[in-house]
Amino acid sequence: MTVESTAGRRPRRAPAKRTGARKPKQPVQPAAPDQPELVQLLTPEGKRVEHPEYSVDLTPDELRGLYRDMVLTRRFDAEATSLQRQGELGLWASLLGQEAAQIGSGRALRDDDYVFPTYREHGVAWCRGVDPTNLLGMFRGVNNGGWDPNSNNFHLYTIVIGSQALHATGYAMGVAKDGADSAVIAYFGDGASSQGDVAEAFTFSAVYNAPVVFFCQNNQWAISEPTEKQTRVPLYRRAAGYGFPGVRVDGNDVLACLAVTRAALERARSGQGPTLVEAFTYRMGAHTTSDDPTRYRRDAEREEWEAKDPIQRLRAHLEAESVIDADFLAALEEESETLGRRVRESIRLMPDPPPTAIFENIYADGHALVDEERAQFAAYQASFAEEGH
Amino acid sequence: MTVESTAGRRPRRAPAKRTGARKPKQPVQPAAPDQPELVQLLTPEGKRVEHPEYSVDLTPDELRGLYRDMVLTRRFDAEATSLQRQGELGLWASLLGQEAAQIGSGRALRDDDYVFPTYREHGVAWCRGVDPTNLLGMFRGVNNGGWDPNSNNFHLYTIVIGSQALHATGYAMGVAKDGADSAVIAYFGDGASSQGDVAEAFTFSAVYNAPVVFFCQNNQWAISEPTEKQTRVPLYRRAAGYGFPGVRVDGNDVLACLAVTRAALERARSGQGPTLVEAFTYRMGAHTTSDDPTRYRRDAEREEWEAKDPIQRLRAHLEAESVIDADFLAALEEESETLGRRVRESIRLMPDPPPTAIFENIYADGHALVDEERAQFAAYQASFAEEGH
C-alpha cells in the first residue's frame, strides 16, 4: 500500500552523462509470458475448452453462483473505490480484474481450510463469508484488521509483502501435526515473489511436506514495476526448484482457477505437500487509490486485458448455454444495488474507536508500562475536562 | 560457526507420548542425490573420463599445481586444527574434504575476478594469494577479518549465513555497470541455500543479468542437519526457477570443479548472467572444532566419502600418468613442513591488539560518541597507572 504525494513539475535539464555500463548481451530466457503454458477452460470469448489435466463439471446453480460472486465482488469493490473518493476511506486497494482468480480459488476451498490473504483478497473474503464491511475498517483507519480470523478461517490482511506465506506454511505444518486433512492457502502477488520470506516458505513447506497452496496472483504489476523487474522466467517455474509442482492458470478464467486450485488443495490434503499456482491476470485499476498508473503504463495494455474480462467471459458462456437469463441478471443487478447501499450505509455508521483503544489488546496478559501509560493518558484527558478545555 | 558447551548426561525417561501427527504420505521427489547428474572428469579411482559438455586440458605443470594447492591447503588446515587444540586459536572451521571444490573453483578465477567467501574457504584464499596466517586472526580472536579485501579481490569471511550472496550480486551489478568483463563468485553452503538472502540474490542477479557465479559447496551437513532438512530435491535445480542454469559437479574432483567453474565464469563475463554450481562434496571433519559430529552422524558415512578423497584421486591419476614422481612428492612434503612451521611460528608472534582498538575504524569519518568514549576509556586506563593499580 502506498500513500503518495502530489508532486510539482521538475524544470527541464540537459540530458545527463551516462556511465559506460555494459548492457547484458543476451538475456538467457525471455521474460514474456508463454501463452501455451496457461491452463484455460474458458476462452476470452466464453467458449468452453477442455484441458488434458484439469476439468470441472459444475451444475447450473454452481455456475450461476460463480457469476454472482464475481459480480457482487466487483460491485463491492467499486463501491469502496467511490467511498474512498468521498473521503469515507483513507485508501482502497481495488481487485478490479482479479475477480476470477479470487472467486475461482476461493470457491475451491472447504470450510475447514484456512486462508492467508494479502490486502487485496476481497473476493476471497467474500467466498469465506466475511462481511464485506468488515474489510473496510483498516482502509477507513478505524482498526488494523476488523474481523476474527477464526470465525471464517480467513486471516487478517497482511501488508508487509510476503510475510503471510510463512504464517500459512506454519499453520499448515500445524494442520499436518494435528493429523487433520484440511489445507491452507496463501495469497501473494508477483512482486512478493521476490521477498526472501516467500522463498523460505517454499523451503519450509517442501521440507515438511506441508499441506499448503501458494496462490500467486500475477497481475503483471507491483505498483509501477512490471513483472520483468521480479523475474526473467514465468513465476510458476519457481516451484520445481524447491521440489513441488507449479502451474500457471488463466487468472481471468474462473473455471480454470477453480479446477487448478481444487486439484492443488486435493494434493495438499492427500499428503502430497505444497503447490504453487500462478494465476495470470491483470490489475485493471491503480495499485491503490493513491496511485497514478498513467505515470508508468500504457493505456493500450489495459485495453488488451479488458478484452479478457473475467466476468464478461463467464457471462458469454452462461448466456450461450442458457444458464442465465434476463431475469437472473435483473435480480442480480438488484442484489448488487442492495449490497452497494448496505456498504454505503454501514460505513457511515462505522464509529471511530475511543482514544483509549490505543492501549488495548497490545498484550494478552497485560504489561506494566501499558497500564502506566493508559492511566497517565486517562488523567491527562481528564485534566481537560476539569479545565473545561 | 558455533561455540558449544560440554553438557551433562540426561537421566533416562519413559518415552513420551506422540501427537497423532499425520505423516507425509508420499514425498513427491526423492531427496537422494541423483548420481548421474554429477559432472565428473576424474573417477574416485583416479581414472580420467570425458563429459559431453565440460572439459579441461591442462599441462603437467598445471596439474602438479592443483595437486600442490590441495596438499598445502590441507596441511595448513590441519595445522590450524592443531593450533586450536593447543589453545592458540579459539575456534577453527576445517575445510577437510572440500579441497577439490575450493582449489578447482579458485584456480578457475582470473586476478580481476572478485570472491565473496563464507568462513571455510581457506583453499580459495590460498588460490587468491591471501597469506594463510591472515586467515587465523579472526579464529584467534585478534580481529574480525585480517586482510584487505581489495589486495587480492577476496572479501572478508562472512559468518551470518547467506549474507554475502547479496554482496556478490551487488558487486557484480557494479562490474556490469562499469562495463568491465570481470566475474564475481559467491561461496555458500547447503544450509545457506535456505536463507532468504540467497534467494533474493538469485532474483537480483537474474533480473540484472549480473556476472556472478553462485558456488554452493554441498558438504551434506549444516552443523548437525543433513541436506534433507534444507531441500527435497537436488540444490542445483533451484536455479532454473530463477531463470539461470544450475549444474551439479563432483566436488571431490578438482578437474571437474575447475572446468565447470571456468565455464560458469565465462558465461558471466560474456554477458549471460548468473550460474549456480553445486559442488557435491563432504565435510570430513567436525563443523568446527567446537562441534562433536559423533552425536549426529554415522562413521560409515564418513568412511564412504573417504574413498572419494579429492587428493588421493588426483594423486592416483598423476602417478598413473607419470606427471608426478617421488621427488616431486618429497619436495612437496618439505614445502608442507615449511608451511606448517611458518604458520605455527607466526601465530605465536601474532600480537593482541591494544585495547584502544575497540574504538578504531568504527566510522570512516568519525563520530562524536566514539570520540567521547575513547577519551573516557583512556582516562580510565590512565587512572590505574596513577594509582599503581
Add this chain to the structure above:
Amino acid sequence: MAAEKVMRLPLAKAINESLRKAMEDDAKVLIMGEDVGKLGGVFRVTDGLQKDFGEDRVVDTPLAESGIVGTAIGMALRGYRPVVEIQFDGFVFPAYDQIVTQLAKMHARALGKIKLPVVIRIPYGGGIGAVEHHSESPEALFAHVAGLKCVSPSNAADAYWMMQQAIRSDDPVIFFEPKRRYWDKGEVDTAATPRPLHEAVTVREGTDLTLAAYGPMVKLCLEAAAAAAEEGTSLEVLDLRSMSPIDFDAVQRSVERTRRLVVVHEAPVFLGTGSEIAARITERCFYHLEAPVLRVGGYHAPYPPARLEDEYLPGLDRVLDAVDRALAY
C-alpha cells in the same frame, strides 16, 4: 541550477534537487529502490531522475528490501555510492539484518580498509492518515547500533544540504525523511555553506526551558514555543538534526542556561532517543537541572489506526503540558 541560487521548495523537492546535484557531481552516485524510476517514488522524491540519468543510475529493484540493501553494499564495495530508498518506515525491517550485521560492521570488520558510503532514505513518522506500517518512527533501533549514522532534517534547506553531506560521507547514513513535512516549503540556498551534518541548531532562543526535537517534531516545538511566549514563557528550541551521533554539547550548553529540558519525538518514549538524551544530559548537567528531563513521544503501543493517530502523536497540548510539568518543579 547554475544561475538561481535561492529557491523556495517543498522539502521533498529539496531532496529531489539534492539527489540530482549529487548525481551530476559524481557519476558513482546511484539510486535504488522500489518504484523509484518511472513513478519517481510514491512520494515523487526521485521524480524525473530516471528520465535524465537513465535506468543504470536510477534502478527500480525487485520487491525485496534485504536484497536492495545487500546489493547496495556490494555496489559500494565496487566503488559506487548507492542511495537506497525504503518505501516506508515499516518496510525497513526485512533489511534490518543487512543493515545491522553487514552495513554497520563491515568497515570495522575490515579494520578500516573498505568503506561503505551507502545512504538509506526512509520516509518516516505519522500524521498522514495512512494504513499500518506507514507511520512508524524506528530511529532508535538504528541509532543504538554502532557503525551507522542517523539524521533527520526538519526543513527544506536542511533536507537539501544534509542529503549532500550524507551522500559524501564515507559512512552509512540512515536518512530519516519526515514524510508529513514533505510538502512544507522553505528557502534553499544552494550556494550556502552548510553546517556540519551532526551539529544541532538553535532554531529559537529562549531562557526558561529547552525543547529538543528533530525531523517532524521541530515545527511542533516551534509552535509550542510561540504559544508559550504568549503566556509569557520563553522556550528555547533545538533542532538536533542527528540522532547518531547526538550533539550533546549543544544540548548541554542550552540546558546549562535554561535548566530545564523536554525532549519530543514521535517514536515511543520507552527506549526512544529521548531516554538517552535524558540519561546523558542528567549526568552532564546534574547540578544545573531544576526538573527532571521530561519526554513527550509515542506510547508503548503499535502505531494506532489513522483515526487515532492524533491522540497517539505528540501535539501542541501534550508538549505544553510537559513544559508546565517541568516548570512546576
Add this chain to the structure above:
Amino acid sequence: MAAEKVMRLPLAKAINESLRKAMEDDAKVLIMGEDVGKLGGVFRVTDGLQKDFGEDRVVDTPLAESGIVGTAIGMALRGYRPVVEIQFDGFVFPAYDQIVTQLAKMHARALGKIKLPVVIRIPYGGGIGAVEHHSESPEALFAHVAGLKCVSPSNAADAYWMMQQAIRSDDPVIFFEPKRRYWDKGEVDTAATPRPLHEAVTVREGTDLTLAAYGPMVKLCLEAAAAAAEEGTSLEVLDLRSMSPIDFDAVQRSVERTRRLVVVHEAPVFLGTGSEIAARITERCFYHLEAPVLRVGGYHAPYPPARLEDEYLPGLDRVLDAVDRALAY
C-alpha cells in the same frame, strides 16, 4: 522428576528440565530451531528432548531464521505453543521483521481475537571467547517494540521458572539466556511457587547505592557488592529479570532508600536499557537522587574480537569505578 524436588543444576540444564516439563504438561508445546534435535542445540539446552518427544515436537528447521519465526507464528495461530531457538544473538536479525512487524503486532491487529504464545530463546552476551556475532546483547532492540516481552534469568532457579512462565504466557516472550552463565550451578526447587515473571528481586540488600542488572551482570554486581562491602560500602543489588516490562516500582523503592543508582548491562550504553531506567527513575525520584544515575555497559562499537572482550565488557573495576563516581556526588 516426581520424587526429587530440589536439584542442583547448571543454568542450561535447568532450562532443559523446564522445557521437558512444559512438553510433558502440554502436548501443544513444540521446540523449533537449527540443530535442536539430535545435537540438542550447540549449547545442549535441548539435549535429549527429540529422543524422548520425537521429531514432531522437537523440530530441526531449515537454516533460515525468518522462516523459523514466521512458521512458528503460523503454528501458534493453529493452537501450538512453539519455543523457538535462535542459535546465537547475532543471528536473530534475519528474523527481526517477523518478530517486530508480525509477532509483536498480530494480537493488536486482531483486536485481541488471536493470541501468539511464542517463546524465542536467544543465548546472548559475551565472555566466552567467541567469534563475531556470537556475543551480542540486542535486548534494547526488542524491548523498544510494543507487543513483545523480554526477560533474562540470572541463575538456574529463575531459568527454570521463568521458562515455565514464558511458555505459559499468551504473549510473545523473548527469552534472553545468559550464555556465559550456562555452566553456573544453582538449586532448583521444582515445587516452589515462583514470583511473577516480570517482578524484580532484591538479591542483596544495602543502603548506600543500588546496582541494577539482569542476566549475566547480576553475578558481577554481587561480586562488586562483596568487594565494596570490604571497603565499607553497602550496595543493594537488584536483579531486574525483565527488560519489558521493567519493574520500575522495585527500582524506585530501592533508590528512594539508597539515593543512588548504577545500572549495569553488557549491551552498549547508548540507547541501552540503562538509558530508559536512568530517565524514568530520575523522573520518579528526582528529589531523592544524590547523584545522577550512572550506567556501565558496552561501548558504541561493534562487539570486539575475543582478545579484547574483557576490556569491552563491564568488569569489577568498571562497576566499582561507577560506584565511586556516584558516591562522590
